[in-house]
Amino acid sequence: MATSGQDLKVYVCGTGTVGGHAARGVLSRKGLKLIGAKVYSEEKRGRDVGELLGVDPLGVAAVLDIEEVIAAAPDCVIYAPSSPNHDDLTKLLSAGINVIxxxxxxxxxxxxxxxxxxxxxxxxxxxxxxxxxxxVNPGFVSVRLPLVLSSWCRRIDRIRVSECAVMTEYPSSALLFDLMHFGQPLDPGNCEKGHIGQRIRRAFEAMLLELAAGIGARVDEIIQTYEEAPAPRDLHVAAGVVKKGTVAAQRWLWTGMVDGKPLIELETVWTLSYELEGWPNSFGWTFTVDGDPGLSATLHTHGGENSDDECCIATAMQAVNAVEAVVAAAPGIRTYLDLPSIHGRYHG
Incomplete structure (x- = not known):
């Protein structure tokens, strides 16, 4: 482990969209040193990590086995595969390696x-x-920022967070079509189908409970609602083609009830079209806190290749910017409620 004055050694698991941004973020960050990357396909195994990231060669070969990550003894692993493996996580943590x-x-x-x-x-x-x-979401949008906004209030009656993600530039057909059921026949039961439906529900229910804990409330019940919208015509997006009449948008809403009234509402709208009547079409987030005083805020990203890429960078940097705080924290699970404020860094 690093001692005072030494760079923290970081390993990244996953070199896809988020993992790649995380690894490049570590490379650009003073005080952190990227010492390797774990990949999830045989074709990437053994290739120079810099080549996988689209930067100069680093002289470090990508590995496939979690045991090789452990043997490198990093101070922290940024864990960013498309789907988590609990065995790998427990192996890393049991070996004394911090994980984000x-x-x-x-x-x-x-x-x-x-x-x-x-x-x-x-x-x-x-x-x-x-x-x-x-x-970002789940995460910053659904817990960290609402908690910051709530600090203005003498009384909190309701918190509502709404996301609109226009994913026309998102390239993963496996995620959008195979897992999230875009391009499939409309079916209200799509929200419960397969692994992704359960993952989404568990993720946002967990965020709702963390936000409730942060404002000192105990949720009695979480209600999930879901609806879809059809493509008005054949849509040609980065991930492929969405046929007319198939799923082109999804709206999920989780409502945390306290004493028979809605206290927390987390809404997520994912769409592959800008032209659906009655549906939002601007990538971003809105926040409303009803109370004394009430307040509202909006959040948008800008300056990247596109909104999908900007959001992936933001996701990765939530991990990169937390490395020092996590390494310094006491052993155990540490959520947003446990860690100090986390900041980005100026690059002068």
Whole structure:
């Protein structure tokens, strides 16, 4: 482990969209040193990590096995595969390696899942390591920023967070078409189908419970609602073609009820079209806090290649910017409620 004055050694698991941005973020960050990357396909194994990232060669070969990551003894692993592997996470933590995960939003507040919490907390205590889940949404949008906004209020009656993600430039057909059911026949049951439906529900319910804990409330019930909209014509997007009449937009809403009234509402709208009547078409987030005083805010990204890429950079940097705080934290699961304020860094 690093001693005072030494750069913290960071390994990145996953070199896809988010993992790649995280690795490049580590390379640009003073005080951090990228010492390797774990990949998830045989064709990437052994290739120079710099080549995979589109930067100059680093002289470090990508690895495929989690045991090779452990053998490198990093101070922290940024864990960013498309789907989390609990065995890999427990191996890393049990070996004394701190982990920040952007994978599987349900991992951001594992207290909401007792068996998962016990598994990860046990591994943390065995290795004397810290685990933290970080991301944009779930994550910053659904917990960190609402908590900051709530600090204005003498009384909180309701918090509503709404996201609109226009994903026309998102290139992953596996995520959009195979997992999230875009381009499939309309079916209200799509929200419960397959692994992705359960992951999404668990992730946002965990965020709702963390936000409730942050404002000192206990949620009695979480209600999920879901609706879809059809493509008005054949849509040609980065991930492929959405046929007319198939799923082109999804709206999810999770409502946390307290004493028979809605206290927290987390809404997410994902769409592959800018032309759906009655549906939002601007990538961004809105926040409303009803109380004394009430307030509202909007958040947009800009300056990147496109809004999808900007959001992926933001997801990755939630992890990169948290490395020092997580390494310094006491062993165990540490959520947004436990860590100090996390900041970006000026590059002069």
């Amino acid at each position: 995960s952007t994978a599987g939003g349900y991992l951001f507040y594992p207290v909401a899942d007792a068996p998962l919490h016990n598994l990860l907390e046990g591994a943390c205590q065995t290795g004397g390591a810290t685990f933290h889940g970080a991301g």
